[in-house]
């Protein structure tokens with residue numbers, strides 16, 4: 001995709017904020033615990049390689065990604081730390097897992113049996129690092145019973161071509177006030193641990209929410225995702241345990257300013273009609289950039305003043321109502337701080353009736369990223 005380097009719209013990513021967010025968690029986590037930075041989905045839209053570098057500076061000792069290609073991207077950028085792929089990789093790519101020294105999630109016995117079969121054909125022999133996934137109540141991937149886990153562990157331990165590196169689960173409600181389901185999942189995981197005679201290097205259960213609000217229950221590795229980008233995993237539900245520094249801002253500039261008299265329609269379908277003489281500014285960002293149509297009626301900041309987005313958001317542009325005439329080239333802040341005022345990703349998420357995770361991942365590759 002062509003990146004809009006020659007357009008004034010950009011994401012500004014504060015890598016120092018990421019480093020600090022990771023560093024604050026590293027200082028706080030129990031001794032002997034490691035922090036793996038979750039940089040899947042292009043670092044939650046912040047850029048995987050640059051955020052991984054910042055996380056490493058903050059004290060991350062490994063990385064988690066969702067798909068094989070994301071892991072390869074990190075290796076090709078020179079990262080030598082452990083990289084765990086959190087979802088299922090097709091067994092036909094075992095040669096790539098070995099080539100790039102990646103750790104992979106095992107979620108079914110069939111997958112493991114096929115992997116063992118594949119490994120016998122690979123020369124020279126090299127062991128595959130695996131993390132066994134236990135589904136304690138997320139209903140997504142993983143083994144659901146103690147017997148199944150025990151059986152899979154026995155199989156893993158009998159195979160010289162495998163290194164049992166990890167055992168893990170994932171909580172579905174760690175970001176909620178009511179901890180009863182979290183405790184149920186914890187109990188199930190404890191039951192599974194109790195039937196095993198040996199444990200691998202990493203036993204891990206913790207996403208950001210678990211690390212923040214259940215710090216006694218993190219295992220010996222934390223999979224730190226959304227909080228490293230400075231966003232409260234719970235949205236509004238739970239207060240931050242320590243201040244998280246949001247890393248992402250979105251800015252643009254006015255490309256046209258015009259005065260319209262009363263009764264003029266703005267944008268496709270004329271869903272906004274001026275009611276008096278109004279100053280209208282055009283901002284070069286639209287739904288093709290991930291600035292979605294549902295943001296009509298939301299506001300952006302110009303010189304610290306809130307300006308409403310009026311009319312339908314177009315593919316590449318949108319219009320805002322200015323309080324007065326302003327110069328073409330004036331900065332527009334869509335997310336971030338401006339003259340003491342702020343628009344947060346959470347506010348955008350609230351308007352879109354979604355979560356900030358989704359907002360961060362929705363920005364299109366067309367918007368260039370500037371790292372500071």
Ligand SMILES: Cc1ncc(COP(=O)(O)O)c(C=O)c1O
Nearest residue numbers: 038086170207208223224225226
């Ligand atoms: C298995 C797993 N672990 C950890 C994370 C990181 O979660 P968070 O971004 O809430 O910290 C995710 C994110 O979706 C995940 O799927």
